[in-house]
Amino acid sequence: MWLFNCELFEINNMITASVNNTNIFRYIGTLSDGDNYSHNLVHINTNEKPVNEIINGHTFVNSPYTSCELKFASAIVGNKVFARLKEFYKEETYKFVASVSLxxxxxxxxxxxxxxxELSAGKTFLTRSLEESKKSCVKSVKERKLRLLQLTIKxxxxxxxxxxxxxxKPAAKNFxxxxxxxxxxDYNFTFQMMVGRTHDIKQHGYELIHEKLGGELADxxxxxxxxVPKDTYKNFKKQP
Incomplete structure (x- = not known):
């Protein structure tokens, strides 16, 4: 047990050192740049199974091992990176997230x-109905305010x-x-984070929590x- 705890301590120190010493914005979003610490924070992942991709309302199937993407090594690493960015690079971080680059x-x-x-901090957010956006011009759709109380994250x-x-929120992509x-x-809210202009709702996620949300007798x-990011909000539409 002592050795295990020791290893965790060393891993935590390694992650902290990587976060503190890496110029994140020099290599973020690329596969070839970086430094001696970058691989501790971000890993290259490929699709082991076929993946559906929606383009202009049409679904295409990508075969296994045909795409790659960068992911944080873990949720803990991602949170540490964000804490560092928020403390020293807040403006650059928000510009990066708001950028149109894919x-x-x-x-x-x-x-x-x-x-x-942001959602758990107790703030007010602008919302609009995608159903109404589909029926009329997006600019004419009435915006509504969603007020969320400060909430404990579980x-x-x-x-x-x-x-x-x-x-x-799930520890992993369970739902x-x-x-x-x-x-x-009075209401049950579910949230789906999106950075692109297309979206997909998979029924399986709701099936897993169906009973928790009240099942057939839900009132x-x-x-x-x-x-979605600010730059996507105005033009985000319901998919066919």
Whole structure:
């Protein structure tokens, strides 16, 4: 047990040193640049299974091992990187997330970390209905304000870990489509983080938490929100 704890301590020190010494914005979003520390923070991942990709409303299937993306080595690493960026590079971080460049899937992970922090901090957000946007001009759709209280973040692994009144998010991508859940007195909110202009809702994610949200006897309205960067918000549309 002592050796195991020692190893964890050394790993934590290595991650901290990497975060503190890496010029993140020099290599972020690329596969070839970097320095001696970058591989401790970001790993190259490929698709081991076929992946559906939606382009202009049409679904295309990418064969296994045909794409690659950058991911943080773990959620802990991602949070440490964000804390460092927020402390010393806040303006650059928000510019990076708001950029229109699709380079680097790390942008999506940074945005998701920011979104979780903002949604649980107790703030007011502008929202609009995608159903109404489909029927009329996006610019004419009425915006509504969503006020969220400051919420305690709870990380869970199964639907049973979801707790009323808390900002709950899965430890891993356990529930497809759903990145976080809030069960309130009058409404149940589910949130899906998006950086692109297309979206996809996979029914399987909702099937896993169906009973937790009340099942067939549910008396709460479930509202699904796409959480998007500021530059995407105005033109984000419902897919055919």
């Amino acid at each position: 380079l680097g899937s790390v942008r999506g992970y940074v945005f998701e970390i920011i979104a979780h922090n 990380i869970g692994n199964t639907p049973d870990d979801i707790e009323d009144g808390k900002y709950c 497809e489509t759903i990145d976080s859940i809030y069960i309130g007195k 709460h309205t479930i509202r699904h929100y796409f959480v």
